[in-house]
Amino acid sequence: MAIFMDLFNIYIMGIIQxxxxxxxxxxxxxxxxxxxxxxxxxxxGTIILDxxxxxxxxxxxAYALLLLIEGxxxxxxxxxxxxxxxxxxxxxxxxxxxxVNSLLVxxxxxxxxxxxxxxxxxxxxxxxxxxxxxxxxxxxxxxxFLYRGIIKKQYILMVLTPIxxxxxxxxxxxxxxxxxxxxxxxxxxxxxxxxxxxxxxxLLGMASLFCIMFSYKKLLENFRLNTELSLLEQEEHFLVxxxxxxxxxxxxxxxxxxxxxxxxxxVKELLQKEKTVQAxxxxxxxxDMAEEMSFxxxxxxxxxxxxxxxxxxxxxxxxxxxxxxxxxxxxCNIRDIDFxxxxxxxxxxxINACKNLDNSAERYIRVAGYKQGDFILIEIENSFHGKNxxxxxxxLANIRTAARKYNGAVGIKTENSTFTLSILLVIPQxx
Numbered sequence: 001m002a003i004f005m006d007l008f009n010i011y012i013m014g015i016i017q018x019x020x021x022x023x024x025x026x027x028x029x030x031x032x033x034x035x036x037x038x039x040x041x042x043x044x045g046t047i048i049l050d051x052x053x054x055x056x057x058x059x060x061x062a063y064a065l066l067l068l069i070e071g072x073x074x075x076x077x078x079x080x081x082x083x084x085x086x087x088x089x090x091x092x093x094x095x096x097x098x099x100v101n102s103l104l105v106x107x108x109x110x111x112x113x114x115x116x117x118x119x120x121x122x123x124x125x126x127x128x129x130x131x132x133x134x135x136x137x138x139x140x141x142x143x144x145f146l147y148r149g150i151i152k153k154q155y156i157l158m159v160l161t162p163i164x165x166x167x168x169x170x171x172x173x174x175x176x177x178x179x180x181x182x183x184x185x186x187x188x189x190x191x192x193x194x195x196x197x198x199x200x201x202x203l204l205g206m207a208s209l210f211c212i213m214f215s216y217k218k219l220l221e222n223f224r225l226n227t228e229l230s231l232l233e234q235e236e237h238f239l240v241x242x243x244x245x246x247x248x249x250x251x252x253x254x255x256x257x258x259x260x261x262x263x264x265x266x267v268k269e270l271l272q273k274e275k276t277v278q279a280x281x282x283x284x285x286x287x288d289m290a291e292e293m294s295f296x297x298x299x300x301x302x303x304x305x306x307x308x309x310x311x312x313x314x315x316x317x318x319x320x321x322x323x324x325x326x327x328x329x330x331x332c333n334i335r336d337i338d339f340x341x342x343x344x345x346x347x348x349x350x351i352n353a354c355k356n357l358d359n360s361a362e363r364y365i366r367v368a369g370y371k372q373g374d375f376i377l378i379e380i381e382n383s384f385h386g387k388n389x390x391x392x393x394x395x396l397a398n399i400r401t402a403a404r405k406y407n408g409a410v411g412i413k414t415e416n417s418t419f420t421l422s423i424l425l426v427i428p429q430x431x
Contacts, residue, residue, distance in 0.1 A: 013128050018045045018063065020131065021089050022070050024138045028085040028146060031075035038074075041066050060171070064090055080156045087160055088209070091167045092137045095206045098170055100130035102199035137206065145213035147220045155223070159216040166205050166212075227394050228401070236337060297367075301328040303336040304343060308367060311347035320354045321364040326378065329371045333428045338402045342378065343367075345395035346421055350382035353419060357383060361417070376425040386417035399423060
């Protein structure tokens with residue numbers, strides 16, 4: 001019976017524990033893992049369990065290595081995220097088993113009058129309830145403490161370090177202190193008086209891990225909000241510049257309109273005197289003056305005209321082919337600054353994508369859009385490397401934020417070497 005229980009605890013529960021960890025890692029990474037590869041890893045883990053079953057540290061290291069292999073080579077996730085979530089999974093698993101085992105040690109004296117063989121088997125089976133506690137903790141982390149935004153590598157190191165410290169302290173408690181809590185003298189079992197303290201320490205370790213995750217998430221959200229605020233302030237600064245440029249163009253237009261009668265009179269006199277060449281040259285000068293006052297992009301929105309003209313002008317200077325067939329309603333209940341945020345970030349991303357292409361590759365940016373009823377659709381299409389979906393940066397996050405203000409949506413489509421960003425906005429009836 002004892003041999004059967006050992007086999008059950010080492011292999012059956014070990015395999016279930018491994019499968020749980022592999023599934024949770026895929027959930028944390030928001031990836032899908034092929035079941036065939038998972039069974040291969042479990043088979044490898046079973047062999048490793050047979051080799052290192054007498055060493056907790058070696059077992060944890062082997063388990064961590066298998067999780068890393070799954071995350072990097074099967075789920076194709078970034079190594080920094082895999083390391084972080086592996087540490088969380090192993091730390092929670094270790095603390096869960098430590099809490100349950102400590103609790104069983106505390107409860108053991110209450111059953112001293114019963115058959116010790118039955119009690120021993122029962123307690124051994126109850127020890128596996130730690131896996132349910134671990135699964136519950138994984139669910140809490142997944143539901144409330146994971147941060148799904150962009151995370152820089154240095155921020156991952158900030159949370160990884162204390163989690164590893166908790167793991168090492170937990171392992172020290174389990175292997176050194178907890179290992180000495182049950183002392184046997186002949187046939188009599190004596191429970192060490194420090195069991196309650198160890199149980200409390202394990203609980204505090206679990207609570208500390210959740211506090212670290214909570215603080216980490218809040219810290220990253222603050223970083224994100226500060227970044228977005230900084231970007232919005234920058235966008236507002238640009239908007240002020242665009243307004244000033246519009247005012248300057250308006251003054252030029254006003255001056256041109258004031259002088260147009262004089263220009264017409266001069267052309268008329270030149271034609272009357274049959275000075276056709278001079279008249280044509282003068283007309284060409286007037287045409288050049290008019291073109292200087294016109295916008296490279298005519299979207300029907302003066303702010304968008306200036307912004308798109310500047311951004312596409314930068315793209316042209318980099319050898320990127322551009323076109324703009326965007327038509328926006330004006331005036332409109334959608335704020336100019338929100339159009340500014342959407343177009344500036346979208347065009348900046350498109351320019352960066354084209355800039356990263358080889359000189360031999362086709363580089364282009366197409367801007368299109370129109371109003372249909374109460375909806376505005378804006379599409380920015382550009383060439384990109386075509387390998388993987390680009391990571392969502394702050395610019396795209398700001399576009400989504402602006403779209404949500406108007407109950408809109410943002411769509412991304414990649415096809416071969418073409419990247420298309422679609423923004424749908426609902427024009428509010430009242431502002």
